[in-house]
Every structure is written in C-alpha cells, then in structure tokens.
Amino acid sequence: xxxxxxxxxxxxxxxxxxxxxxxxxxxxxxxxxxxxxxxxxxxxxxxxxxxxxxxxxxxxxxxxxxxxxxxxxxxxxxxxx
Amino acid sequence: xxxxxxxxxxxxxxxxxxxxxxxxxxxxxxxxxxxxxxxxxxxxxxxxxxxxxxxxxxxxxxxxxxxxxxxxxxxxxxxxxxxxxxxxxxxxxxxxxxxxxxxxxxxxxxxxxxxxxxxxxxxxxxxxxxxxxxxxxxxxxxxxxxxxxxxxxxxxxxxxxxxxxxxxxxxxxxxxxxxxxxxxxxxxxxxxxxxxxxxxxxxxxxxxxxxxxxxxxxxxxxxxxxxxxxxxxxxxxxxxxxxxxxxxxxxxxxxxxxxxxxxxxxxxxxxxxxxxxxxxxxxxxxxxxxxxxxxxxxxxxxxxxxxxxxxxxxxxxxxxxxxxxxxxxxxxxxxxxxxxxxxxxxxxxxxxxxxxxxxxxxxxxxxxxxxxxxxxxxxxxxxxxxxxxxxxxxxxxxxxxxxxxxxxxxxxxx
Numbered sequence: 001x002x003x004x005x006x007x008x009x010x011x012x013x014x015x016x017x018x019x020x021x022x023x024x025x026x027x028x029x030x031x032x033x034x035x036x037x038x039x040x041x042x043x044x045x046x047x048x049x050x051x052x053x054x055x056x057x058x059x060x061x062x063x064x065x066x067x068x069x070x071x072x073x074x075x076x077x078x079x080x081x
Numbered sequence: 082x083x084x085x086x087x088x089x090x091x092x093x094x095x096x097x098x099x100x101x102x103x104x105x106x107x108x109x110x111x112x113x114x115x116x117x118x119x120x121x122x123x124x125x126x127x128x129x130x131x132x133x134x135x136x137x138x139x140x141x142x143x144x145x146x147x148x149x150x151x152x153x154x155x156x157x158x159x160x161x162x163x164x165x166x167x168x169x170x171x172x173x174x175x176x177x178x179x180x181x182x183x184x185x186x187x188x189x190x191x192x193x194x195x196x197x198x199x200x201x202x203x204x205x206x207x208x209x210x211x212x213x214x215x216x217x218x219x220x221x222x223x224x225x226x227x228x229x230x231x232x233x234x235x236x237x238x239x240x241x242x243x244x245x246x247x248x249x250x251x252x253x254x255x256x257x258x259x260x261x262x263x264x265x266x267x268x269x270x271x272x273x274x275x276x277x278x279x280x281x282x283x284x285x286x287x288x289x290x291x292x293x294x295x296x297x298x299x300x301x302x303x304x305x306x307x308x309x310x311x312x313x314x315x316x317x318x319x320x321x322x323x324x325x326x327x328x329x330x331x332x333x334x335x336x337x338x339x340x341x342x343x344x345x346x347x348x349x350x351x352x353x354x355x356x357x358x359x360x361x362x363x364x365x366x367x368x369x370x371x372x373x374x375x376x377x378x379x380x381x382x383x384x385x386x387x388x389x390x391x392x393x394x395x396x397x398x399x400x401x402x403x404x405x406x407x408x409x410x411x412x413x414x415x416x417x418x419x420x421x422x423x424x425x426x427x428x429x430x431x432x433x434x435x436x437x438x439x440x441x442x443x444x445x446x447x448x449x450x451x452x453x454x455x456x457x458x459x460x461x462x463x464x465x466x467x468x469x470x471x472x473x474x475x476x477x478x479x480x481x482x483x484x485x486x487x488x489x490x491x492x493x494x495x
Binding site: 046 | 137138139142205206208209210
C-alpha cells in the first residue's frame with residue numbers, strides 16, 4: 001500500500017471523531033489530530049484500535065503515544081508493512 | 082417538558098396517543114429468538130434515526146440507548162422551556178442543574194461490550210467509551226455537557242421510583258434555594274440484558290405474545306404481569322419567582338412531594354411494598370400540599386399490571402380516606418406504554434401534566450375485566466377517555482427496595 005492510500009484510509013478512520021470539520025477539509029500530513037482536528041484526546045485509543053483493524057497491525061502503547069499528527073500515523077503504519 | 086415513549090415522540094404525539102388510546106406495545110422478534118417467555122415490549126420508534134437529528138456522529142460513538150433518551154428528552158425540555166441550545170464555548174449556567182436517573186442504565190454497553198471483551202481477555206479492545214457509558218451517572222453526565230449546566234448534576238436510582246424521585250429531589254433543591262432551575266426525570270433503555278432479569282423472575286406477562294396491544298393490563302382480573310417499556314421523560318423545573326420574572330410558560334406547579342421506604346417490614350419486601358409506608362408517603366404529600374384529599378381530581382397510578390394493582394388502589398383509598406366512588410379518578414398510563422422502569426415516573430408525570438393542561442383523562446386500556454378488589458372503585462377507573470378539568474393531580478411510583486414516591490401537581494392559572 002502506498003503512502004497516499006494509507007493517508008486516505010487514516011483520514012477515513014479519523015472522520016467520525018473530528019469536531020472541527022473545517023480542519024478536515026484541508027487535512028494534510030502536518031495536521032495535528034487533537035489540536036487541529038479537535039479530536040477528544042481520550043478517543044485516540046479508539047483511533048489506534050481502528051488502525052490496527054484496518055491495516056492488520058499491532059501498535060504498542062509507546063508507539064501510539066507518538067501519533068500526534070496525521071503524518072505520524074501514516075509513517076508508523078507504513079513502517080509496519 | 083421533553084419526552085419519548087413507546088407510543089409517541091414529543092409532547093403533542095404523546096398527547097395524541099394518550100387521548101386516542103394508542104398502544105406502544107409491539108412484538109419484539111429478538112425476545113422470541115432469545116427464548117424469553119414475554120415477546121412483547123415498548124420501545125420508542127426509530128429512536129436511533131431520531132438521535133442523529135440531535136447529536137453529532139462523534140457524540141453518538143459514546144452514547145448508549147439510555148444516554149440517547151436522556152439527551153433527547155433534556156434537549157426537548159430545554160427548548161420547551163424557551164431556551165436555545167448553548168454553543169460549545171458558551172458560559173456555564175451556574176443556577177441550573179439536572180437530576181436524571183435510570184433504573185438499570187447502560188446494560189446494553191455492559192452486555193454487548195464489557196462482558197464479552199473482558200471475558201475474552203481483550204480489555205484493551207473495549208476502547209475509551211466504556212466508563213462514560215456504564216457509570217451510574219452516565220445519563221446525567223452527558224446532559225450537563227450538552228447544556229453547560231453548572232449546578233448539581235447527578236443521577237439518582239431507586240428502581241421503578243427513579244423518575245419520580247428525580248423530580249421530587251430537584252423540586253426540593255429549588256425549594257431550598259440551592260438552584261433556580263433543574264432538569265429532572267428518568268430514562269431506561271430496552272436492552273434484553275435489562276429485561277431478561279424480569280423475565281426470569283416471571284413478573285412479565287407472557288400470555289399475550291400474539292396480541293401485543295392487549296398485553297399490558299393494569300387493574301384487570303386477567304393481568305399476568307407487567308410489560309417492559311423504555312424511553313425517557315425530563316421535566317424542566319423552575320422556581321416560581323424565576324419563571325415569572327422571565328415570562329416563562331408555566332404548565333403546572335408542584336405543591337408537594339414525598340419519598341419514603343417501608344423498611345421491607347410489615348408486608349414489605351425487596352419486591353413488594355409495605356402498605357403502611359405507601360399510605361404514609363401519600364399522606365405526607367397531601368399534607369405538604371396543604372390540600373384536602375377531596376380536592377384531588379385525578380390519580381395517575383403506579384399500576385403496572387401485576388397483582389400489586391388491587392393493593393395499590395386500596396392503599397390510595399385508605400391513605401386518602403376516600404372509599405368507593407369517593408376516590409378520585411384513576412388510570413394507568415402503563416396500559417399504553419408498558420412499564421418503563423426508571424423512566425416510568427417521569428414519563429407518567431409528564432402524561433399527568435399534559436392531561437391537566439389539556440383537560441382530559443386518558444382511557445386505561447385492557448381493564449374491561451376489572452379486578453374483583455378494584456370493583457368498588459369502578460366508577461372512578463377511567464375506562465373511556467373523558468374531557469374533564471383537572472386542577473389537582475397526584476402521581477405516585479413504587480419500586481423494588483420497598484421505596485415510594487408521591488407528588489402532587491396543581492394546574493397553573495395565570
């Protein structure tokens with residue numbers, strides 16, 4: 001799976017949790033999940049679970065902590081494939 | 082007031098359903114599949130679709146059925162009281178709180194997520210939304226955030242007395258000056274995990290699976306247990322001073338409310354009420370209201386469709402000192418919607434106020450064959466919907482634990 005495909009799937013996973021719909025329209029690798037998209041930080045747990053299911057990978061807690069931006073999520077997923 | 086019940090969503094639909102004896106009891110396939118004895122129940126129609134009109138997808142990810150009912154009923158009550166829904170960055174409303182309870186609460190979350198995942202050793206897979214959906218205060222906690230409430234925010238629980246207790250507690254809080262406005266009521270979901278325990282107790286009527294609308298039979302000689310219901314009802318209570326100052330529309334005044342317990346003595350038990358405590362509860366409410374029993378025009382009974390109904394009617398009679406045809410008119414809203422457990426008291430209190438405001442008493446259906454011990458009161462059992470002015474109405478609820486609640490409403494006249 002190339003980076004673009006992973007990116008699109010990550011956006012799809014994030015969508016239901018996003019409270020700032022404007023930020024979603026201009027979403028890019030640098031977009032911060034909590035501060036820009038205004039995802040409730042407690043929901044990061046659910047987003048990580050959804051990524052594990054979607055890409056059939058396992059993400060350790062310390063790895064999950066590094067997922068602050070959309071790009072960080074994409075890189076982490078890519079590194080596990 | 083805000084409401085959603087098995088036979089109506091919103092005040093006007095519910096009024097129409099009460100007036101026209103529209104039953105909300107339906108056949109529920111899942112109960113049959115799961116080998117329940119009772120295959121019928123009451124669930125607000127299309128509540129999941131309705132929820133999307135009120136809440137974002139993000140919010141709904143962490144809201145179970147009872148929380149959805151609490152949210153919808155509270156938002157509708159809030160708007161009915163003349164307020165807009167505050168924005169996410171609005172100021173906190175320090176003078177307004179909420180007491181919204183549930184009998185069993187988030188049993189759907191517990192049954193569908195917590196137990197299967199934890200048992201399978203997959204705790205991590207539960208995600209982040211479990212606690213906020215299973216904590217006993219889940220049904221009030223969400224409302225506090227939706228409406229920026231800054232006063233007391235809590236959930237009470239007293240089994241089938243929950244909705245009534247919430248209203249009485251909120252009434253006390255305002256009366257004592259600790260809050261100006263309170264949302265108050267009860268909610269209950271329709272999970273098979275909630276209803277299963279009652280089915281196992283054999284307290285649900287399982288003899289009318291092929292005729293759902295006939296299944297809920299309060300005061301009937303052929304009643305064979307109650308029918309489970311679900312939904313939510315929330316009242317917006319406000320001090321008279323505050324309501325008049327802002328020119329709010331006032332439906333009714335609460336002039337008395339009492340709560341007690343029978344100590345599970347003198348005939349009372351975990352599941353049956355001590356008759357003396359029921360009578361004391363009614364009497365202390367009448368005393369607080371500073372009225373004569375003969376001034377009560379109408380009683381909205383607890384009347385579930387079990388063998389407790391004749392005892393209840395006789396308790397009302399003894400407590401008020403009014404026998405036979407002296408008893409105020411009495412009906413059972415549960416005949417139309419089943420027993421909504423923790424939501425019952427507040428849904429029926431709203432039904433009481435609707436009847437009071439609109440000047441009618443709804444038909445108590447399915448009691449053509451009145452129970453022998455209720456026959457002395459036959460002329461006061463409302464068996465056809467009648468147009469009748471109600472100035473003073475009493476509503477009571479009784480719950481497992483031998484707990485009782487009674488409140489008296491007075492019609493508001495400008």
